[in-house]
Amino acid sequence: MTTQTTQLPIPTFFDAARVGEVWRVPYGDRAAQATDWATQHNLQPAATDSPRICLLIIDAQNTFCIPDFELFVGGRSGMGAVEDNVRLCEFIYRNLGVLTAIVPTMDTHTATQIFHPVFWVDEAGKHPQPMTMIAFDEVKDGKWKVNPAIASSIANGDYATLQAFALHYTQRLSDNGKYPLTVWPYHSMLGGIGHALVSAVEEACFFHNIARSSQTHFEIKGGNPLTENYSVLRPEVLDRADGSAIAQTNTSLIQTLLDFDAVVIAGQAKSHCVAWTIDDLLTNIQVRDPKLAKKVYLLDDCTSPVVVPGVVDFTDQATAAFQRFADAGMQVVKSTDALLL
Numbered sequence: 001m002t003t004q005t006t007q008l009p010i011p012t013f014f015d016a017a018r019v020g021e022v023w024r025v026p027y028g029d030r031a032a033q034a035t036d037w038a039t040q041h042n043l044q045p046a047a048t049d050s051p052r053i054c055l056l057i058i059d060a061q062n063t064f065c066i067p068d069f070e071l072f073v074g075g076r077s078g079m080g081a082v083e084d085n086v087r088l089c090e091f092i093y094r095n096l097g098v099l100t101a102i103v104p105t106m107d108t109h110t111a112t113q114i115f116h117p118v119f120w121v122d123e124a125g126k127h128p129q130p131m132t133m134i135a136f137d138e139v140k141d142g143k144w145k146v147n148p149a150i151a152s153s154i155a156n157g158d159y160a161t162l163q164a165f166a167l168h169y170t171q172r173l174s175d176n177g178k179y180p181l182t183v184w185p186y187h188s189m190l191g192g193i194g195h196a197l198v199s200a201v202e203e204a205c206f207f208h209n210i211a212r213s214s215q216t217h218f219e220i221k222g223g224n225p226l227t228e229n230y231s232v233l234r235p236e237v238l239d240r241a242d243g244s245a246i247a248q249t250n251t252s253l254i255q256t257l258l259d260f261d262a263v264v265i266a267g268q269a270k271s272h273c274v275a276w277t278i279d280d281l282l283t284n285i286q287v288r289d290p291k292l293a294k295k296v297y298l299l300d301d302c303t304s305p306v307v308v309p310g311v312v313d314f315t316d317q318a319t320a321a322f323q324r325f326a327d328a329g330m331q332v333v334k335s336t337d338a339l340l341l
Helices: 027-040 080-094 136-140 148-154 159-175 199-212 251-258 273-288 290-295 315-327
Strands: 053-058 099-107 219-221 262-267 296-299 331-333
Touching (some): 053 273, 080 199, 080 262, 099 251, 099 273, 251 273, 262 273, 273 290, 273 315, 296 315
Parallel strands (some): 053 099, 053 262
């Protein structure tokens, strides 16, 4: 099957200059416009699509995508996520007639989680600064330990077990070749404005929902206090030291994605949540049928790596990951390319 998409114009209400801002989507107006748009361009309900194409949008939330928010992904350009989301919105509008479903993932956190400062203290009882990396040896040697004050709310007061888990957790990351535990600024806080989708991206998803009669499928991740959850498909650590489970692989979403004829992936950050999600999807593909990798399209110009000038720069790691995905058969493309299925 080889099909080239027919691209549509971009609606006049879309304002690229406002993609880096937070504002209220006028749902009533957009719903009426989407209904008219469907009639004008003869858009059919998504249920009739052949081929069926899914757009997976990783964490296009204010906390990552709006300048001056907690974890703005600037990339090396300094405005990476804003520039990415301009292209992403335009991609959605141009391909509205062939995108069957949109699946935005929502990084979702509370204050007391293993990657937030309050979880840890040093020998003086001070919390680590954001962007501190905590290695297994530092936990083993006592440089960092779990904050005793959180044991009652996280572990029913069992501090010894919680501290033992922290040692196990950092060792598991090391053994599995993951990044060291990074202490992030408080971000994607449930109930906060940073948790919301970027307004322009939300608007594009809503417009697609109405125009194509395709319910936007929001996927929540990251609420487990005992593990990082970069990938929407699998938390970083799944078990305790005794082998008992603390989390599970999202097998339902994996199956949902692989049931489509094509999966297009964009979002933030390229070096972390995007890369780990793709990596987990690829792992499952290689177990089932390596040829399935060719159905995955990576929008290389709609994602940026974590770069904190003078502190960390994950650009090279992100580039290497995308090369590995391409070598495995996934298709690295630009948002302006016609989709060839």
